Amino acid sequence: MATETEQLETVDITKLNAIAAGTNKKVPRIVASGFGGKLMGTADLVKVTAEEITKDSMESLAEKDAREREKYSKIKHISEEPWTFQNFAQKINWLNAVLVVAIPCFGFYSAIKYPPQVKTLILGFILYVFSGLSITAGYHRLYSHKAYDAALPVRLFFAFFGAGAIEGSIKWWGHSHRVHHRYTDTSRDPYDARRGFWYSHVGWMLTKANPKNRARADISDLTADWVVVYQHKHYLLLLLLSAFVLPTVVAGLGWGDWWGGFIYGGIIKSFVIQQVTFCVNSLAHWIGTQPFDDRRTPRDHVITAFVTFGEGYHNFHHEFPSDYRNALKWYQYDPTKVAIWCLSKVGLAWNLKMFSQNAIEQGLIQQQQKKIERMRKKLHWGSKVEDLPVWTREEFQSRAKQEGLIIISGIIHNVKNFIKEHPGGQALVRASLGKDATAAFNGAVYAHSNAAHNLLATMRVAVVKDGDINANTFELQEATMEKEKLEKLQ
Amino acid sequence: MDNTVINNNGQLKARIQKRKVVSNNTQSTSISNSTSNFINQASKLKNTRINEIKKQKQDFITRINYNHLLTTVMLPLITLVYIFYKKESIVPENQSTLYFLCVYYNFTLLSFTAGYHKYFSHNSFKTSWSLLKYYFAIFGSSCGLGSIRWWASLHRAHHHFTDDTEKDPYSIKRGLIFSHYGWLLKKPKIDKFYKDFIESEFPLNSLDLSDDEQNLNHFLLWQQKTYLIWFFITSIILPALITKYICYDTFIHGIIYPGILRMFLCQQSLLSTESLCHLKKIQVLIPTQPFNDKNSSQNCNNPLISFLTYGQSHQNYHHEFPHDYRCDDSYLTYDPTKWFLYTLEQFGLIDEVCRTPNNLVVQLKLQQQQHTINRIKSQLNWGTPISKLPKIKPSDFKRIISNSKNKDRLYIVIQNIIHDITPFMDQHPGGIQLLKASHGKDATKAFYGGVYGHSTAAINLLATMRIGILDNGNEEEVWKRVFKEEGELDDTNNSRNNQGQQYSTAEAA
Incomplete structure (x- = not known):
């Protein structure tokens, strides 16, 4: 063993976790003013220290379960109790319920009474695209994943129209999204897809979270941006302005449709964007293919992509999170990618991050290999030569005609059921029953295909114990190998 | 003249000069020699070239396969010219002729794909019902692609020597036109090889064969001898008669539509399997090679091509499992031959139908996938070992x-x-x-x-x-x-x- 001095220092995982959680340094706390601070916030989720995370991730699952069972055997958090008539009011996060369910309900109720004007619908659609792109290109790829850098006007645009999507401030959204990527498919994942479609869609937001699943991620780079800080501080104001006041005023002053602007340009537009973004958490972990890695739930699907401005290639995204693209192929639908690319051409975005094509193809290939291995196990490839019993020639001769046996290259095959299916006709097989058909099989009569060899392997019965033949072939092989060696040397 | 000057200057110089002169002389002579040689050679080359061209011209006439020139080029061409000259429509105007055309097209093409191709070339099934053999032999010849004996052994050669420029009769390596049409019109250079091949594939006097096989081979010989008669009966006389007396149309319409245009369509369907379905480059066909990428055969996934080739567009599968009576392992593939043979089997008219076990198909698919994966893997950077x-x-x-x-x-x-x-x-x-x-x-x-x-x-x-x-x-x-x-x-x-x-x-x- 090496001496102490030669041993390399190991990283302090607690310290690293502190960095990853952002608790290693004192960051001035940014609090949103007034009521807005609580909007979409789920404070229960973040009050955790790096020590706890480290302890948690380093201990085995069994230990963890035991500890938690002990800890929560006496006191139960409200989220762990079953739903009853008495406590359902306590389990629900009412603020979010109002924002995500109640207001849209009111919107739809009014929409039934008040048919839309075409102009208002167009305005609503434009705002929908603006807010949607702000969420995907801004909140998600720019702020959560730092996939590129953007100029100030772009960031202001994202902050303003992103607020109009009513999905929380950049600070809160980015934080929970980073936690989601760090703890995908674990209990710490705020939108844990293992708990079902509806939980990951809206359930996580409407119910109170369990504090034992708290997790953190470092967002010091977000809080260093004054746009993010400003948006968080004045979130409520921005939300009202962007989501409701702007469409109402534009529609009202433009063509006198105040109420329509409020309902279609405001409420219903926000509802659609909310649902669309939630689809990334639910639908993208629910339907589709897994071309890169199937250990976790994220999936690629074109429907998800169409719904979510191109965020549907989620399997790729979870493997290569800081890539500014989500769709790789030209025919895949990813308008966000195109938008970012266009911004970079105008000079408003730069430093677009891309993972190397090598790494991407490696992932694809490994996953394909996995699938092939899985398929291969399902198929019948015939027993291995090592596992076959050894028969003597006499035994073979005595049973050959009766059972339909043939020797091919020292292995006895039972071809009885196959005689009728033999493409070259029954006669050939019948003629070689009880004989050594090696030469005929390998080319004297017909050089069989790969498929034929595969088929033959499934019919193996035993190995012939035949001193002469085995010794001969062995010696022959030895001789040819030596020849090859000599040739190589020369 | 030179020599006198040299003598004045002295012996040594003279020698040198002489040597030079001699050497000059030898050089000049060698040059003249070589030039004359060149000229001789050139003239020889020219003569041989001229001879070659002459020979080629002679060959050109002797090497044309007039049977096929007539059936695949002249007859359709004459018909088309006639149609345009007389301003007839390209589709029969008489409703019942059209129906008859459709039925007769399927009827003859099935006899070719099921008979010529599956039965005689690939032995996909056995039949004890001799009427079926006559159906295959007689109506198969209405496609005008030769006798069974000739076509089936050439097709076997194609499967055996796929992509060989010499031995594969319709090798795609010699170009699309050749593999589509050229091989029909031009007799192969290795004529003797094919003659021997036909004899070895369908031997007439072999002791190894059972009586059934002997009979079958003699039956094929009879079909080869009477091929042209059957061709004229099934592709001209019979359709003309049926059109005249059953569809109440004219004789000439019978010859044009269900006769020659139908034959032309059948030919294109059959020929395009060997040409289009072996082309890798044309992406419109959506070619893939899920079973074996070592030869040129392609699974063309374009449904239109599948329709054009009468369901035989899955050539990659067919080249790996030629004995299979189907052209693909999927149930959903458009493949009338498969349906036809399946029906015959259900009625008990054919037996020992060859079906590739599903296990085998998947195995081969996996092996091919593994092969492509390995190829891509080897091209990627996996870090220093x-x-x-x-x-x-x-x-x-x-x-x-x-x-x-x-x-x-x-x-x-x-x-x-x-x-x-x-x-x-x-x-x-x-x-x-x-x-x-x-x-x-x-x-x-x-x-x-x-x-x-x-x-x-x-x-x-x-x-x-x-x-x-x-x-x-x-x-x-x-x-x-x-x-x-x-x-x-x-x-x-x-x-x-x-x-x-x-x-x-x-x-x-």
């Missing part, structure tokens, strides 16, 4: 880190392997801070779950950044890993061979 990395002592490593030249670089040790993370620094999704905090340290636990359980993609990326092994005396673990990883790599590289091993033991003997 561990066994080829330099050993670096911890003290040396520390010196490298503290070196002022490497101030801006990041080194992280994971599983005793030193990685230079510098190129990846800014891309790290978890942020640069974490990397900086683990600079020069062993971060194995943090990488594998202590902080974040990294994805396979991350592990791959890490491997590309290897620069050395940390030599801390614990070699066993490193070599275990070498064995594990590179063993795997070798496995994947040689997996085709390993696949082979299952039966290469069989082949070895």
Whole structure:
């Protein structure tokens, strides 16, 4: 063993976790003013220290379960109790319920009474695209994943129209999204897809979270941006302005449709964007293919992509999170990618991050290999030569005609059921029953295909114990190998 | 003249001069000789070339296959000219002629695909019902692609020597036009080879054969002899008569539509399987090779091509499992021949129908997929193999880190392997801070779950950044890993061979 001095220092995982959680340094706390601070916030989720995370991730699952069972055997958090008539009011996060369910309900109720004007619908659609792109290109790829850098006007645009999507401030959204990527498919994942479609869609937001699943991620780079800080501080104001006041005023002053602007340009537009973004958490972990890695739930699907401005290639995204693209192929639908690319051409975005094509193809290939291995196990490839019993020639001769046996290259095959299916006709097989058909099989009569060899392997019965033949072939092989060696040397 | 001057100057010079002159002379003579040689050779070449061209001209006339020229080019051409000249419509205007055309098209094409192709070339099934044989032989000849004996053995040659420029009768390597039409019109150069091939495929006086097979071969010989008669009866006389007396149309319409245009359509369907379905380049056909990419046969997934080729567009499958009565393992494929044969089997008219077991099809598909994966794998950068990395002592490593030249670089040790993370620094999704905090340290636990359980993609990326092994005396673990990883790599590289091993033991003997 090496001496102490030669041993390399190991990283302090607690310290690293502190960095990853952002608790290693004192960051001035940014609090949103007034009521807005609580909007979409789920404070229960973040009050955790790096020590706890480290302890948690380093201990085995069994230990963890035991500890938690002990800890929560006496006191139960409200989220762990079953739903009853008495406590359902306590389990629900009412603020979010109002924002995500109640207001849209009111919107739809009014929409039934008040048919839309075409102009208002167009305005609503434009705002929908603006807010949607702000969420995907801004909140998600720019702020959560730092996939590129953007100029100030772009960031202001994202902050303003992103607020109009009513999905929380950049600070809160980015934080929970980073936690989601760090703890995908674990209990710490705020939108844990293992708990079902509806939980990951809206359930996580409407119910109170369990504090034992708290997790953190470092967002010091977000809080260093004054746009993010400003948006968080004045979130409520921005939300009202962007989501409701702007469409109402534009529609009202433009063509006198105040109420329509409020309902279609405001409420219903926000509802659609909310649902669309939630689809990334639910639908993208629910339907589709897994071309890169199937250990976790994220999936690629074109429907998800169409719904979510191109965020549907989620399997790729979870493997290569800081890539500014989500769709790789030209025919895949990813308008966000195109938008970012266009911004970079105008000079408003730069430093677009891309993972190397090598790494991407490696992932694809490994996953394909996995699938092939899985398929291969399902198929019948015939027993291995090592596992076959050894028969003597006499035994073979005595049973050959009766059972339909043939020797091919020292292995006895039972071809009885196959005689009728033999493409070259029954006669050939019948003629070689009880004989050594090696030469005929390998080319004297017909050089069989790969498929034929595969088929033959499934019919193996035993190995012939035949001193002469085995010794001969062995010696022959030895001789040819030596020849090859000599040739190589020369 | 020269010599006199030389004599004045003295002997030595004269000798030299003489030598020069002589040498000059010899040179000039050699040149003249060589020029004359050249001229001779050139004239010889010219003569031979002229002879060749003459011969080719003669050949051109003798090497044309007039039977096929008539059936595949002249008759359709004359008909088309007639149609345009008389301003007839290209589709029969008489409703019942149209119906008859459709029925007769399927009727004759089925006799060709099921009879010529599946029964006589590939022995896909057996029939005891001799009427079926006559149906195949008589109506199959209405497609005008030759007699069974000739076509079936050429088709067998095509399967046996696929892509061979000499022996494959319709090799795609000789161009699309040749594989589509040319092979029909031009008699092959190795005429004798094919004649022998036909004799060996359908021998007439062989003792090995059973009586049934003898009878069949003689039946084929009879069909070959009477082929042209049957051709004229089935593609001209019969349709004309039926059109006249059953569809109440004219004789000439019977000859044009169900006769010659139908024959032309049948021919195109059959010929395009050997030409279009062997083309890799035309992406409109959506060609794939799921079973074997070692020959030119393609599975054309374009449904239109499938329709055009009468369901025979899955050539890659067919080339791997030629005996199968189907053209694809899927139930949904458009394949009228398959439906026809299946129906016949249900009625008990044919038996011993050859079906490839599903297991086999999937096996071959997997082997092919593995093959392509291995090819792509070998083209990718998987990082320096561990066994080829330099050993670096911890003290040396520390010196490298503290070196002022490497101030801006990041080194992280994971599983005793030193990685230079510098190129990846800014891309790290978890942020640069974490990397900086683990600079020069062993971060194995943090990488594998202590902080974040990294994805396979991350592990791959890490491997590309290897620069050395940390030599801390614990070699066993490193070599275990070498064995594990590179063993795997070798496995994947040689997996085709390993696949082979299952039966290469069989082949070895």
